[in-house]
Amino acid sequence: MELDVVVLSRIQFALTIMFHYLFPPMSIGLGLILVITEGLYLKTGKRLYEEMARFWTRIFAVNFAVGVATGIVMEFEFGTNWSTYARFVGDVFGSALAAEGVFAFFLESGFLAVLVFGWDRVSARMHFFATCMVALGATFSATWIVVANSWQQTPAGFHIVGSGSTARAEITDFWAMVFNPSSMHRLGHVILGGYILAGFCVMSVSAFYILRSRHPEFARKSFAIGLAVATLASLVQLLSGDQQAKMVGKYQPAKLAAFEGHFKSENHGTELYLFGMPDAAEQRVKYGIAIPDMLSVLLYEDPNRPVRALDTFPERDRPPAGMPFQAYHIMIGLGTFNIALTLYACYLYWRKSLFDKVWLMRIFGLAVLSPYLANETGWVAAETGRQPWTVYGLLRTADSVSKSVPAAQVLASIIMFGVIYALLFAVWVFVLNSKIVHGPDVSEDPPAETTATGLIEAVAFYATPHAHTLTRKSS
Amino acid sequence: MNLNVLWLGILGVLLTGYAILDGFDLGVGIIHLAARNDNERRIFLNSIGPLWDGNEVWLVTFGGALFAAFPDVYATVFSSFYLPFMMLLFALILRAVSIEFRGKVTHANWAHFWDFGFFFASTLATLLFGVAIGNAMGGLPVDAGKEFTGSFLDLVRPYPLVVGVLAVAMFAMHGSIYLYLKTEGELQQHIHGWMWRTFGVFLALYMLTTILTLVNYPAATRNFERAPWVWIVVLLNVLAIANIPRAIYHNKPLYAFISSSATIAALLFLFGVALFPNMVVSTLNPAWNLTIYNAAASQKTLGIMRWIAFCGMPFVLAYTGTIYWVFRGKVELGKFSY
DSSP: OOOOOHHHHHHHHHHHHHHHSHHHHHHHHHHHHHHHHHHHHHHOOOOHHHHHHHHHHHHHHHHHHHHHHHHHHHHHHHHHOHHHHHHHHHHHHHHHHHHHHIIHHHHHHHHHHHHHTTEEEEEEEEHHHHHHHHHHHHHHHHHHHHHHHHHSSSSSSEEEEEEEGGGGEEEEEHHHHTOOOHHHHHHHHHHHHHHHHHHHHHHHHHHHHTTTSSSHHHHHHHHHHHHHHHHHHHHHHHHHHHHEEEEHHHHHHHHHHHHTTTSOOOOSOOOEEEEEEETTTTTTEEEEEEEEHHHHHHHHHHHTOOOOOGGSGGGGGGOOSSHHHHHHHHHHHHHHHHHHHHHHHHHHHHTTGGGGGGHHHHHHHHHHHHHHHHHHHHHHHHHHHHHEEEEEEEGGGGGSSSOOOHHHHHHHHHHHHHHHHHHHHHHHHHHHHHHHHHHOOSSOOOOOOOOOHHHHHHHHHHHHGGGOOOOTTTT | OOOOOOOOHHHHHHHHHHHHHHHHHHHHTTTTGOOOOOHHHHHHHHHHHHHHHHHHHHHHHHHHHHHOOOOOHHHHHHHHHHHHHHHHHHHHHHOOOOHHHHHOOOOOOHHHHHHHHHHHHHHHHHHHHHHHHHHHOOOOOBOSSOBBOOOGGGGHHHHHHHHHHHHHHHHHHHHHHHHHHHHHHHHHHHHHHHHHHHHHHHHHHHEEEEEHHHHOOGGGGGGHHHHHHHHHHHHHHHHHHHHHHHHTTTHHHHHHHHHHHHHHHHHHHHHHHHTEEEEOOOOOOOOGGGTTTTTTTOOHHHHHHHHHHHHHHHHHHHHHHHHHHHSSOOOOOOOOOO
């Protein structure tokens, strides 16, 4: 098989961005958790909140370090692998990236030092200020990069200068570029995705302690904070998702049609598939279940208005049929699961029986995987749904790669990233595991029978439920 | 002021800031294995612990600003240096991982592995920066379409490699002076020897590189005739280098550190002057050079970003100053150390 630079560069970008994206949403969300816990500590002066702030800062720092290390890669790849794209978008995209560096990165990384190393060097108020700045920096950096990506989805505020291979987009209106039709919708969606993830992360770790009867007060309070954040964010995310789907339908109709597996034009309302297998060859969704007219209702609040189908676009302008559909549906399924799970947990919390439900605590122990996967699949849907374009309607993906880079070199770099990321991932899990096992620095001792070694054993624990004594409370 | 020149200047400030700040923490990595035991290695790491991440942001911002202000230069340089830059990414990731994870488990082999990783990654990254600068000095085979037409082997010629080794020696010296400032007692005396050794190597390589540059690239001094004041920078550069041993001898390490910082700044400035107004010299045809005019973003974008930079840079300097103030003084190993 002949190696294709476009395919290889796409694989490389997918690998590196998906790996990177394990970390930024957690930084955004845990930033909020840190502000809440440390704010509570400053307000109440309770030691418990201080322990919480310190413990979650350690988790945050590990996450942030890997996020920074993997983030530089993307900035390089725009130039190394996608230099034709870089020439085309530089005038527009570059200014957002520069703003991100100047406003966000310095803020985050500077104050992170105070956050992690400064407990004994600065006052509690100054430390809280640093925490707020780090949280703000994480949100800022999301802002600029989402603006840049949204411009690729729904370009605005620019004109094209030159033609053919020397054509490029130049800014005509900076604010129209920043507030392009999709940027604020998508920014909200990304930030909420971070809040949900961090809320679930806090609940997962707390559930692990609750199951092991370790740090009960710490675990319950943390769980409650995580639950509040995750529930609120999951509910608001539903509204954000609805707004986004309407926006995509309006500005990127081919992408929406691919999300929904809507192949053929009809003169009546369009059905909504709950699941299925889109088949581009047969131009239909196989093995699917659909609600008639529902897509029309969701998009237009009119059951009879047809939604634009894929067959109204020339074949060469259509996104692939399978991946956007599946990624989009997995994201929505997980989002629904998150809402159901958090609402049920809220009900039990109100009934004061939440922490006695061992089976539910077990689900929560692993539930963090759901928002992780939802964040990833959401981006897969967004990026594959934009195909065959890197800049929607303006620059094709196939025309975006570097002309001077041979395929063999790209293959070599994919192997290199595969190796170093596998190492990085293993070490990250290992260190996170040891942080979680070590737990917060609370005065109480763990029960003698606990032999927990953390995440890895926790997974084994779930695999063999009968082999373990449960928490003292529930047994 | 001409926006294109202004942006070249801002990029120069960002690159110089990066080289001076990350220069010392890369340098600490280069001489990391000179530490004699676990305690000393932890002191080495913790001397840069709270700072290296913020220092690396200067590189990220430099890259972003280059992308924004001179998209064609960014595209041409990054795609030309495909393999070296992939190796650079490897080094930067390995380095971050080594620093962060060394202290997370208490076991001798674990620590040794990451110690070596930290040393290797710091040295490789510095070498690659130097090789990139050396190649920029000599020019690249760039065609009329601003595309690189050479191969990887075109990038690993003797001159760029010498510049790469010079960079390693310079950062090793810069880093050891920094360590001298941050340590005390017997360890400080040990580092004292390393300051002299690295300075000696740096001086020899500096003279070799200067001769090679003047012989191979006589055009490098072309701009000096148009702007004779550049000779002042050359003079300051020589004085700064001469002041390093003087300051070490008189036991004034802060002056030595300022002098080595000034040396780095002057060398990068002279590098910029040697190329000006080119950013990438084409070895195929001078008409195909990428200059600060034909490779720049639109005047509107440069104008917008000027305001972003003017609004943002005071904050950046304020944070940087605050962080260095908070973490001033000698290294002490504590509960939150690596």
